[in-house]
Amino acid sequence: MSETPPLTSIADETAYAEAVQLAVDASAAYYGDGTSTLDDDSYDRLVRGIEAYEAGHPDQVLPTSPTGKVAGGAVVGDVPHTVPMLSLDNVFGPDQLAAWAASLERRLGRPVTAWSVEAKLDGLAVSARYRRGRLVQLVTRGDGQAGEDVSHSIGTVVGLPERLAEPVTVELRGEVMMTTAQFADACAKRQAHDGTTFANPRSAAAGTLRTKDRPYVCELTFFGYGALPLPPGDDSPLAARLRELPHSQIMEWVAGQGVQTTAVTPVAGVLVSDLAAVQARVEEIAAARAGLEFGIDGIVIKCDLAADQASAGFSSRAPRWAVAYKLPATEKITKLLAVEWNTGRTGIIAPRAVLEPVELDGSIVTYATLHNAADIARRGLMLGDSVTVYKAGDVIPRVEAPVVHLRTGEERPIDIPQVCPSCGDAIDAGQERWRCVRGRACRAIASIEYAVGRDQLDIEGLAVNRIQQMLDAGLIADFADLFFLTREQLLGLERMGETSTDNLLAALDRARAQPLSRVFCALGVRGTGRSMSRRIAAHFGTMDAIRAADAAAIQQVDGIGPEKAPVVVAELVELDALIDKLIKAGVNMTQPGARPSQAEVAEAAGEPLDLPLAGMSVVVTGTMTGPLAALSRNEMNELVERAGGKASSAVSARTSLVVAGDKAGSKRAKAESLGVRVASPEEFAGLVAAFL
Numbered sequence: 001m002s003e004t005p006p007l008t009s010i011a012d013e014t015a016y017a018e019a020v021q022l023a024v025d026a027s028a029a030y031y032g033d034g035t036s037t038l039d040d041d042s043y044d045r046l047v048r049g050i051e052a053y054e055a056g057h058p059d060q061v062l063p064t065s066p067t068g069k070v071a072g073g074a075v076v077g078d079v080p081h082t083v084p085m086l087s088l089d090n091v092f093g094p095d096q097l098a099a100w101a102a103s104l105e106r107r108l109g110r111p112v113t114a115w116s117v118e119a120k121l122d123g124l125a126v127s128a129r130y131r132r133g134r135l136v137q138l139v140t141r142g143d144g145q146a147g148e149d150v151s152h153s154i155g156t157v158v159g160l161p162e163r164l165a166e167p168v169t170v171e172l173r174g175e176v177m178m179t180t181a182q183f184a185d186a187c188a189k190r191q192a193h194d195g196t197t198f199a200n201p202r203s204a205a206a207g208t209l210r211t212k213d214r215p216y217v218c219e220l221t222f223f224g225y226g227a228l229p230l231p232p233g234d235d236s237p238l239a240a241r242l243r244e245l246p247h248s249q250i251m252e253w254v255a256g257q258g259v260q261t262t263a264v265t266p267v268a269g270v271l272v273s274d275l276a277a278v279q280a281r282v283e284e285i286a287a288a289r290a291g292l293e294f295g296i297d298g299i300v301i302k303c304d305l306a307a308d309q310a311s312a313g314f315s316s317r318a319p320r321w322a323v324a325y326k327l328p329a330t331e332k333i334t335k336l337l338a339v340e341w342n343t344g345r346t347g348i349i350a351p352r353a354v355l356e357p358v359e360l361d362g363s364i365v366t367y368a369t370l371h372n373a374a375d376i377a378r379r380g381l382m383l384g385d386s387v388t389v390y391k392a393g394d395v396i397p398r399v400e401a402p403v404v405h406l407r408t409g410e411e412r413p414i415d416i417p418q419v420c421p422s423c424g425d426a427i428d429a430g431q432e433r434w435r436c437v438r439g440r441a442c443r444a445i446a447s448i449e450y451a452v453g454r455d456q457l458d459i460e461g462l463a464v465n466r467i468q469q470m471l472d473a474g475l476i477a478d479f480a481d482l483f484f485l486t487r488e489q490l491l492g493l494e495r496m497g498e499t500s501t502d503n504l505l506a507a508l509d510r511a512r513a514q515p516l517s518r519v520f521c522a523l524g525v526r527g528t529g530r531s532m533s534r535r536i537a538a539h540f541g542t543m544d545a546i547r548a549a550d551a552a553a554i555q556q557v558d559g560i561g562p563e564k565a566p567v568v569v570a571e572l573v574e575l576d577a578l579i580d581k582l583i584k585a586g587v588n589m590t591q592p593g594a595r596p597s598q599a600e601v602a603e604a605a606g607e608p609l610d611l612p613l614a615g616m617s618v619v620v621t622g623t624m625t626g627p628l629a630a631l632s633r634n635e636m637n638e639l640v641e642r643a644g645g646k647a648s649s650a651v652s653a654r655t656s657l658v659v660a661g662d663k664a665g666s667k668r669a670k671a672e673s674l675g676v677r678v679a680s681p682e683e684f685a686g687l688v689a690a691f692l
């Protein structure tokens, strides 16, 4: 796969001039109040198109062209920087990174001694000037030579203290941004104030930092990534240290002054000595991206030693000793075409956005979640709006916000349903998440279909139309009723012969013996899927123990937080009758092999349990073969957990073992680059033979 990203093609001089104007306007809006008409991908394509045209027509290059300039040359400032605030050059993959490093080492005439690898924070750069330990001035990057004074924001930026630990005079540099929570709060405040909202966290941060006299205050976040002597010619001992220390030690000093750095996040900067380790950290940061509380758009790789930085030097636009490894855009602008309302398995009524299809992080996105009606109101969304859509990794795409400055006046309000879209009965709108008053009964068919599925009770021969037929005939109302069906009742159904009847009864008997993890999963408790059900079953061992647990006890299960725990307890109360019916039907209510008391005893005594995968985090990827060929991914994960391991889906440095079957692509490669042990399905089967 080519690492070079696509570009806008520019046909002639007129198109070139238009492209330059569009880029300059977009940039001015982007760095100004954040109201660009383009998303980053479109802007970057455009600039690459401009670059390509200029390479072929050097005589036509316009002086206003954004290429080779900090901030595309579109912004100005009146506070000169002590040392220019530059941009970063980009690479788009491992090969380009290697080529960049090789050319840097040629320039240095020696290998780079140490690399610092850190997250590229997606906000805006500021310079924070401290005198005798007090924050006295805050300046934006501007055109790199001079920026704008935004000192009015001092006091609203978390992580940027008004006083340092020591009374030092120093200039700190870092990124101002909004966390997910700060962004939600800012949108709500603006919505309440003027009925509009911010398009995304970055533009909200840009607008907030620069605006004076807003009637409402929005909180921002700062992460430091550099420190300089102030003034530049200062010859104090501190200035000398800042000129000589490696970047990594300067960052430790910055954190020691009480300034926030990424050291407190899952994407802390690390120091490594070779390019393979750089690439491994790049992949770890990329994998952590979707779970972060703030946006990152890449990874910054820097020479750590001051001597290496000094010999590499700067171009007019960027340092030569650092580079940005760009990650794919996780956010794009597209059109909200419609909103669909659906009642789910548990009776929850949820809206779903239908979008003009857009490519995001490697897949085409057509639908996105909108959470609930309150959320739509909070975001002030309208049909026909241009919206920012976010998707990273495996997360479900979500509509972030309308792009208010792209409105045409044609937008219409979104219809909010008055009755359940599935059964027409009333809606219980007492909670943020609306629910059909019939609850689970509204979509019994969906609940039953889920319960009998391959990863739950695994009842073969029960297709949806068969379930519908039984519901229509009044034979069942929920999946527990299946276990009470008689041979005569089944034979009485249309198109149900002797053989299918016997097969179904046999399948039901097998289902009675399924482990608790699967029986629990079949209940379809909100917020608990397959892996969570396995954890709950392993933790408690019996259904009685699960039912006896209060929220505090449920929260002991790995991955259940204070928000989810009470939901699980409430759901179990609601499912009381169904569970009783299952017990009466003779369905198994215990987890084989779960010996919580024994496990706790062993853990307390500090001895690992005598299981082959005890203490190991295992990732299964690719198609299984040999003795494991018939196992689904869920069954593989069950196997891992039976053998004492923890099943996980993402490879990281903490992974103990990757079971790689046929066509195991990126996860296998990642394991190899991180030096994580890789086993074939056959080897793994040998390891856990006793648990197969």
Ligand SMILES: NC(=O)c1ccc[n+]([C@@H]2O[C@H](COP(=O)([O-])OP(=O)(O)OC[C@H]3O[C@@H](n4cnc5c(N)ncnc54)[C@H](O)[C@@H]3O)[C@@H](O)[C@H]2O)c1
Residues within 6 Å of the ligand: 026, 027, 030, 031, 036, 037, 038, 039, 040, 041, 043, 044, 070, 071, 072, 086, 087, 088, 118, 119, 120, 121, 122, 123, 124, 125, 126, 141, 174, 175, 225, 300, 324
């Ligand atoms: N949508 C638009 O209309 C529009 C217009 C202009 C620019 N842009 C976007 O802006 C980007 C280019 O912006 P740029 O020129 O500011 O360069 P850049 O953001 O790609 O790189 C330089 C910046 O990275 C930041 N940074 C984050 N983490 C850092 C770290 N750990 N160490 C050092 N620096 C760190 C600093 O703010 C620095 O100024 C492009 O991705 C482009 O898509 C978009």
Ligand SMILES: [Zn+2]
Residues within 6 Å of the ligand: 343, 420, 421, 422, 423, 424, 425, 436, 437, 438, 442, 443
């Ligand atoms: Zn309903």
